[in-house]
Amino acid sequence: MxxxxxxxxxxxxxxxxxxxxxxxxxxxxxxxxxxxxxxxxxxxxxxxxxxxxxxxxxxxxxxxxxxxxxxxxxxxxxxxxxxxxxxxxxxxxxxxxxxxxxxxxxxxxxxxxxxxxxxxxxxxxGESLFAPSILQRLVAHYLDRPGPARPARGPDVLTERETEVLTQVGRGLSNDEIGTALTISRGTVKSHIGSLLAKLHARDRAQLVIAAYEHGLVGSAGDALSAPGS
CATH class of the missing domain: 3.40.50.2300 (Response regulator)
Known part of the structure; x- marks a missing residue:
């Protein structure tokens, strides 16, 4: 087929x-x-x-x-x-x-x-996929590494809704789960994901996950583990 x-x-x-x-x-x-x-x-x-x-x-x-x-x-x-x-x-x-x-x-x-x-x-x-234990370690790596403090919000190029979607991506949620969490359609989620990929110059969703960590949108390793899609 x-x-x-x-x-x-x-x-x-x-x-x-x-x-x-x-x-x-x-x-x-x-x-x-x-x-x-x-x-x-x-x-x-x-x-x-x-x-x-x-x-x-x-x-x-x-x-x-x-x-x-x-x-x-x-x-x-x-x-x-x-x-x-x-x-x-x-x-x-x-x-x-x-x-x-x-x-x-x-x-x-x-x-x-x-x-x-x-x-x-x-x-x-186009969705990223990480085993729960790996997602926990990945989050911890970006939260605990030394260096300057990460900004509390996403990049200035993002709209408020795009920042919300990026946050959910960082928590490991699927498109359907993001739609449910933010009360928007799956098509709208996919549209926002496409915009995020373009604005952040990311190749795929895995790079968006990293971007969410780097911009401080995921507050703790527990945040990621609490996501139903993780």
């Missing part, structure tokens, strides 16, 4: 690739279009297949997942491809490196199959 989300599975372990393929192909709207077992082959396969979403392992031979993510994001021909990092580890340096490389989300490999399928769908839709 042409409207299926096309997924590239990247992992150096054949058993994990097989398991991920079973989960993805088991969803009626998703399909695995290819596999890769190294960082270098991941970049090559992405360029050849142009998937919608890449499920990316971190620790692999011949270029790790961070380098591969950076290579995919840097390719103008893959502007519509999003990378969702899967890892057995939630080490801070992995999360930060993945986000700096341009990943749209970070999920642990012990996630339930339904959560993985939902993560692929949300990543395709």
């Amino acid at each position: 042409s409207d299926r989300t096309r997924v590239l599975v990247v992992d150096d372990q054949p058993l994990i690739r097989h398991s991920l393929r079973l989960v993805i192909d088991g969803a009626p709207d998703l399909t695995v279009v290819g596999e890769a077992h190294t960082g270098a082959t991941a970049v090559a396969q992405a360029a050849r297949l142009r998937p919608d979403v890449v499920l990316m392992d971190i620790r692999m031979p011949d270029g790790d997942g961070i380098d591969a993510t950076r290579g995919i994001v840097a390719d103008p021909a893959l502007a519509g491809t999003r990378v969702l990092v899967l890892s057995m580890f939630e080490l801070d340096e992995h999360v930060h490196a993945a986000l700096r490389a341009g990943a749209s989300g970070f999920l642990l490999k012990d996630a339930e199959p339904e959560r993985l399928v939902d993560a692929v769908r949300r990543t395709r839709a």
